[in-house]
Amino acid sequence: MDLAFYDLKQHRGRFIATVIGVGLLFTIVLAMNGLYRGNIYEGLALINATNPDLWVVERYRGGPFNEQSTIPEFYHYSVKSVPGVERASPFIYYTVERPIEGKSRHFSIIGYDIFGGLGGPQKIFAGRSIQNAHYEMVAHPKLGVHIGDRVTLGLHTYTVVGLTKEAVSSDGEALVYLSLPDAQEVLYQRDNEEVRAQRERLLRDLRGQSYLSPTQAEKLLVPLQSETHIINAVLVRLKPGANRAEVARLIDDWLYLSAFSTENEVELMLKGRLASIAKQLLLFRTLLLLISVVIVSLVVYTFTMEKIRSIAVMKLIGAPNWVIVRMVMEQSLLLTIGAFLFGAVLIMNTHSLFPRTILIVPGDTLLTFIIALAGGILASILGLWQALKTQPAMALGG
């Protein structure tokens, strides 16, 4: 006889309300799981989508995504000349906040060599890739743009020629691909007044040097002005059969740069930018699971306490302990399983509404379910302890 079921049938209103309440907590736990996976997916999506054989960055820097790396653009010629390198492409990546369609949008820009260079969009689902050296862009639909839209960035207007969903920035924001010179211009473009003021400051400093004539000072002004031909990384494709470690060592030793494989880049991200958010989410998930277990525990304890006289009667009639243990534990498990299913169904149907990617991985859901189930068993301990210490004598008397 399923005592737990009959009891819950009697208290179905309270049971359903509790299932919904605890279920919402599980929804948040599963959302946190999805957010964690989504973070990793977003954080690594661009690295995995670009996937060159080597990422060459400023020495001792973990760039270009995990840490800022700045190298002169012409260095890619030096990298190209390293034995074993087939292609070396300049690559620039940065985050901006600019008004688009009247709304301030936060997004990341990638600049790449559009003439056969690495680092461009791999899969374009609408339109085409960038074919002209200037004023064309490929964007992620997250940006809210369509093919043919014209987007103003700084002084120039760019036409959206293609859309790609392949990757987002490591922050989960939309990506915009531009040609390398366009991307550099958007990045380094400064106000004209500020440019004039800086030129005046520099000229005054040069004129102040006693060993320079005014003409020499003016001639030095141009090369000393701030450089805009800067990139963040050089992407390398190796020749077939080339030894990646050996090429990386040569770049490290001779060019005073650092070279990482895609796996190294992934590791840098996991141990760097993504590590703290992962810890944060883990703590949140642990805390929420604990809260769920405490709530289930209290509910089961209350259910048990309400039945304490019935439990005494059962014992007096001769019910073995397992009958009582089964009743209490079944209620705890029904509550936990019901709540978990509610939470799982809810998150499955709502995860697409979240602004950041919520990636529901079956393995994570299963593991959370197992932990929740163990928590449900743990939660019944308080109720069980109370039930088992109940004396059958309690059934006697008025």
Place this chain on the structure above:
Amino acid sequence: MEILRIEGLSKTFGSGDLEVRALEDISLSVSKGELVALLGPSGSGKTTLLLCISLILEPTTGKIDFDGQTIFQKNGWGGIDIRRVRREKIGFTFQSHNLIPFLTAKQNVIFPLSLVGIKKEVAESRAMELLEYMEIANRGDYLPGLLSGGEQQRVAIARALANKAKLILADEPTASLDTARGMRVMELLKKIARENQSAVIVVTHDERMIKGFDHVYHLKDGCLERNQ
């Protein structure tokens, strides 16, 4: 045939200056089909004796034989599964009926049958049989909260009879009923003793209810006196 035999049973609570002797040298014998009443004022030890007979409370000294088996002697319960004895051989009814509130009347009767592994169909048919015997079959699907006190008591008696108990212990079964309903319950207990050959021990404080009982015992300060 003797079903219950108690010899020299005593029960002491506490020790030293705080020692309380709740039962003193109780001897009692009940045979199949006999109706026995235990009378006594509050604090006389009725409930303590009932707890000892129910195999819930371990006596301090004495001996209990039940259904041809020594259940208690000097060394305690002696390794006997007393809960199993209760489950299979003793039926209980209480002053407050103590039906399980989330089970229907029929399910309350089926419950003790389920404990001894009787198949669902057999248990359901036996439960209906007992409810009919108690003239309450038409209320079988009602929850206890929807039954009157008398109806609940009849369901409780049906539950006590479910496993063809050899001994039925009734603790103040009429206390919460009016006289007419109380008399009706007592008549039912007499009928059970007569027809099922179950021994019935009724603890009560109401002397009006024990008319026709085979033996009436009075408990006073833990000592038993037999009246008839």
